[in-house]
Amino acid sequence: MSDVQQLPTRNEVPTEYQWDLTTIFKTDEEFESAFKAVQGEAARVAELKGTLTNAEQLLTGVKAVFSLYRHLERVYVYGSLKNDQDTSNATYQAMNARVSSLDAEVQTATAWFEPEVLQIAKADLDLMIAQNPGLQLYQQFFDELGEQRGHVLSPDQEKLLAGAADIFGASATTFSVLTDADLTFPVVQDDEGNDVQLTEGVYERLIQSVKPEVREGAFKALYRVYSQFRHTLASTLASQVKVHNYSAKVRHYESARQAAMSANHVPATVYESLVRSVNDHLDLLHRYVDLRKQILGLDTMHMWDLYTPITGKPTLKFTYEEAQQKALEALAVLGPDYTHHVQEAFDQSWIDVVENKGKRSGAYSGGMYDTNPFILLNWNQGLESLYTLVHEMGHSMHSYYTRHNQPYVYGDYSIFVAEIASTTNENLLTEHLLATEKDPKVRAYVLNHYLDGFKGTVFRQTQFAEFEDYIHRQDAAGQPLTADNMSDFYGHLNERYYGDGVVSDPQIFDEWDRIPHFYYDYYVYQYATGFAAATTLSGEILTGQAEKVSAYLDYLKAGSSDLPLNVMKRAGVDMTQTGYLDKAFETFENRLNEFETLSQQLK
Numbered sequence: 001m002s003d004v005q006q007l008p009t010r011n012e013v014p015t016e017y018q019w020d021l022t023t024i025f026k027t028d029e030e031f032e033s034a035f036k037a038v039q040g041e042a043a044r045v046a047e048l049k050g051t052l053t054n055a056e057q058l059l060t061g062v063k064a065v066f067s068l069y070r071h072l073e074r075v076y077v078y079g080s081l082k083n084d085q086d087t088s089n090a091t092y093q094a095m096n097a098r099v100s101s102l103d104a105e106v107q108t109a110t111a112w113f114e115p116e117v118l119q120i121a122k123a124d125l126d127l128m129i130a131q132n133p134g135l136q137l138y139q140q141f142f143d144e145l146g147e148q149r150g151h152v153l154s155p156d157q158e159k160l161l162a163g164a165a166d167i168f169g170a171s172a173t174t175f176s177v178l179t180d181a182d183l184t185f186p187v188v189q190d191d192e193g194n195d196v197q198l199t200e201g202v203y204e205r206l207i208q209s210v211k212p213e214v215r216e217g218a219f220k221a222l223y224r225v226y227s228q229f230r231h232t233l234a235s236t237l238a239s240q241v242k243v244h245n246y247s248a249k250v251r252h253y254e255s256a257r258q259a260a261m262s263a264n265h266v267p268a269t270v271y272e273s274l275v276r277s278v279n280d281h282l283d284l285l286h287r288y289v290d291l292r293k294q295i296l297g298l299d300t301m302h303m304w305d306l307y308t309p310i311t312g313k314p315t316l317k318f319t320y321e322e323a324q325q326k327a328l329e330a331l332a333v334l335g336p337d338y339t340h341h342v343q344e345a346f347d348q349s350w351i352d353v354v355e356n357k358g359k360r361s362g363a364y365s366g367g368m369y370d371t372n373p374f375i376l377l378n379w380n381q382g383l384e385s386l387y388t389l390v391h392e393m394g395h396s397m398h399s400y401y402t403r404h405n406q407p408y409v410y411g412d413y414s415i416f417v418a419e420i421a422s423t424t425n426e427n428l429l430t431e432h433l434l435a436t437e438k439d440p441k442v443r444a445y446v447l448n449h450y451l452d453g454f455k456g457t458v459f460r461q462t463q464f465a466e467f468e469d470y471i472h473r474q475d476a477a478g479q480p481l482t483a484d485n486m487s488d489f490y491g492h493l494n495e496r497y498y499g500d501g502v503v504s505d506p507q508i509f510d511e512w513d514r515i516p517h518f519y520y521d522y523y524v525y526q527y528a529t530g531f532a533a534a535t536t537l538s539g540e541i542l543t544g545q546a547e548k549v550s551a552y553l554d555y556l557k558a559g560s561s562d563l564p565l566n567v568m569k570r571a572g573v574d575m576t577q578t579g580y581l582d583k584a585f586e587t588f589e590n591r592l593n594e595f596e597t598l599s600q601q602l603k
């Protein structure tokens with residue numbers, strides 16, 4: 001069987017399945033004049049350098065900078081969405097390249113602004129804001145910026161650091177060039193016995209195969225290639241860690257972790273309680289792994305057996321129209337206003353639905369303050385696609401409510417809170433499907449989706465976070481980061497996480513060498529905290545109490561008008577305490593119990 005389908009060209013996609021970008025600019029000509037206007041505006045903002053000497057001029061400066069960002073984003077979004085809908089279209093490739101350089105131009109034109117604000121003594125700045133009503137809107141912005149006092153260096157030193165940005169990024173670039181471009185993987189067999197060229201993308205598919213030999217073949221072939229480069233990859237990762245530690249040190253942070261977390265205003269306790277709580281609940285992961293082994297009927301279970309759906313190949317299918325209906329039903333608990341805007345997303349062409357030649361893969365929610373919160377999908381009719389739809393809708397509704405309730409300066413939200421809105425929607429869908437689907441096979445599939453999501457997000461990302469923290473601490477203590485040191489730690493960490501139910505395959509000791517997230521600087525823990533927080537929030541929403549739902553909507557409306565932890569606390573989850581983590585593990589355990597019972601029945 002061949003699954004080489006001919007994809008439609010962009011022109012062949014019916015307009016009802018395309019997003020409507022004329023709501024941003026009616027024509028490319030309109031885009032061109034907006035583009036020129038941004039260039040002019042950038043030049044004028046650059047000239048404001050050195051003028052922030054009194055309240056009035058500070059107001060002029062801050063307004064000018066935000067107005068420039070706002071106009072830039074509009075052209076940026078148009079260029080990048082046009083390119084994503086068909087990356088083989090030369091006109092839009094060029095447009096996308098141009099908006100990227102315009103972005104760089106704007107960054108340069110505004111680079112003076114924040115250091116100059118931070119040079120104003122705190123007492124003087126507070127006085128300026130108190131005396132000028134126009135500046136009061138920016139109070140929260142100035143407060144957050146002010147937290148960098150003591151961590152921003154002199155203008156000359158900042159200039160030296162900024163000029164070395166490419167050099168600091170070199171090892172991450174080398175990692176991605178090596179792994180994306182230069183590494184070639186062998187040919188392996190897929191489910192149908194066809195020879196396929198292995199890539200990371202193909203690996204992702206094959207590791208989920210229902211045939212053990214296909215999974216094993218892909219796993220061994222992939223790691224065989226990486227293992228030949230483990231010393232090179234240790235060197236790129238170690239250099240990246242040194243960059244994080246160096247930057248933190250010269251900016252007077254205690255550690256790279258403190259530097260990264262304070263950028264989001266998140267205290268260290270959030271990270272530490274996550275690691276502690278996950279470790280306290282590893283027995284649940286071990287139970288899940290044992291159950292997986294039992295249901296799959298394996299004598300020994302290997303690391304390559306952890307991604308195949310336990311329930312076999314999914315059979316559930318939805319048309320896009322049926323999925324819209326399901327999404328509306330599942331999200332109805334969020335109230336009529338929420339579903340009204342979801343309906344708007346469907347009716348007013350916010351979503352680019354189907355795949356076409358050259359379209360960017362995957363899914364995302366995008367747009368900016370003055371546009372619709374567009375969604376890119378590559379719809380394929382399975383349950384996974386329905387989950388993707390409600391996930392991205394969660395992001396888009398978050399954006400919608402924020403942009404319609406906050407001024408531009410607070411019209412976005414931090415990464416720390418972003419995944420909470422999308423995961424809450426996924427949880428609401430899971431609850432809805434479990435409440436309405438009677439077919440035990442479908443229920444088992446839904447539960448499997450949840451359990452695997454939890455394993456991949458809460459357990460696996462925390463495992464990553466522990467490794468990341470270890471290598472940063474080792475380097476800070478002057479210990480060398482060699483491939484052998486890192487593999488030794490990683491392999492034993494992996495054994496601790498998965499327990500005795502899984503064979504400790506030697507290849508997995510090297511898994512660290514292929515994970516791009518380790519180059520991001522304390523990013524992964526937020527996937528785990530976000531997933532756990534969403535469990536509490538969806539639980540609160542499903543009580544049906546009006547004040548809980550409205551507290552949740554207030555979070556969606558808050559944008560960056562307050563610190564992320566304050567916003568979440570008002571929504572109903574205190575992320576400085578461990579209660580929300582306990583609650584997440586309780587839900588995981590309940591679903592694990594239900595899955596266990598169901599799988600007995602399905603035998």
Ligand SMILES: [Zn+2]
Pocket residue numbers: 391395419422
């Ligand atoms: Zn997301």
